[in-house]
Amino acid sequence: MSRSARAWLISGLVGLTESAAGLLFVVFGLVSVLINIVLMRVFLEFVISMIRTAQNTTALVERR
Secondary structure (H helix, E strand, O other): OOHHHHHHHHHHHHHHHHOOHHHHHHHHHHHHHHHHHHHHHHHHHHHHHHHHHHHHHHHHHHHO
């Protein structure tokens, strides 16, 4: 677990003891992490599709 993740988790837990805002901090933090994971997956899928397209195009050009 990275330092920023630990700091976020500790801040959220400390916030839970202070008020309900800590709960919102944890929930919205988790949502933002999930969104970042999905966006990274989409980006990597795009990169893989571009590489495969380039490979297939090269194979078609070499056949001629």
